[in-house]
Amino acid sequence: MRLHLITPENSSFQTLLTTIPLLQQDFDMLHLRLHYFSDQKLLSLVKELRNQSFPDSKLLLHDRPHLVAELGLSHVQIGFRSPRFEVVKKRYPFLKIGVSVHSLREMEQAKEADFFMLGHIYQTASKPNKQPLGEKEAEQIIETINQPVIAIGGIQPAHITPLHQIGFHGVAVMGGVLNMDKPVEALASYNRARRELNV
Numbered sequence: 001m002r003l004h005l006i007t008p009e010n011s012s013f014q015t016l017l018t019t020i021p022l023l024q025q026d027f028d029m030l031h032l033r034l035h036y037f038s039d040q041k042l043l044s045l046v047k048e049l050r051n052q053s054f055p056d057s058k059l060l061l062h063d064r065p066h067l068v069a070e071l072g073l074s075h076v077q078i079g080f081r082s083p084r085f086e087v088v089k090k091r092y093p094f095l096k097i098g099v100s101v102h103s104l105r106e107m108e109q110a111k112e113a114d115f116f117m118l119g120h121i122y123q124t125a126s127k128p129n130k131q132p133l134g135e136k137e138a139e140q141i142i143e144t145i146n147q148p149v150i151a152i153g154g155i156q157p158a159h160i161t162p163l164h165q166i167g168f169h170g171v172a173v174m175g176g177v178l179n180m181d182k183p184v185e186a187l188a189s190y191n192r193a194r195r196e197l198n199v
């Protein structure tokens with residue numbers, strides 16, 4: 001079960017730079033979802049992470065395929081702030097493109113995506129007035145899709161086993177690690193749950 005970390009809304013350059021290198025062995029993909037950073041600031045952050053030996057293979061940028069291409073990275077995530085999937089696919093055919101979706105209909109509109117992020121599965125502070133999909137509906141959606149699907153929204157360590165059983169390829173966590181007082185310990189509890197899957 002893959003574990004993706006997403007930068008929280010209020011992340012600062014300096015906090016990310018001090019926290020991420022402490023955690024980098026223990027997750028699979030870092031989503032830089034920093035829509036309030038300028039291109040220049042985002043480029044500087046990637047440069048600093050690289051200086052600290054953060055691997056390119058674990059770096060994904062949201063919404064900015066032009067920067068992914070400029071940096072020679074491979075993964076971009078497309079959401080409502082992004083250029084449309086078809087446009088990105090045509091212009092950057094060499095990129096791995098993930099698409100953020102909330103329904104089967106949205107998945108079908110991006111049929112050629114390399115992977116999807118489906119949410120929100122559970123209640124989450126980041127979507128206070130919206131009903132979550134829940135496990136049952138999520139299962140019905142992902143069983144019709146061949147690509148890997150990452151679950152997002154309110155994911156706690158205890159959700160890892162049921163989400164794995166439903167068929168999710170991984171989980172994405174935003175607030176539950178990088179916003180915590182003790183991110184190393186918070187991440188460890190997700191990894192314990194991942195290890196338990198193999199018992």
Ligand SMILES: Cc1nc(C(=O)O)sc1CCOP(=O)(O)O
Pocket residue numbers: 006100101102118119120121123124125126127152153154155172173174175176
């Ligand atoms: C960034 C994001 N996208 C969502 C979606 O449903 O598309 S839910 C979400 C935030 C997830 O935060 P947390 O892990 O703290 O619940």
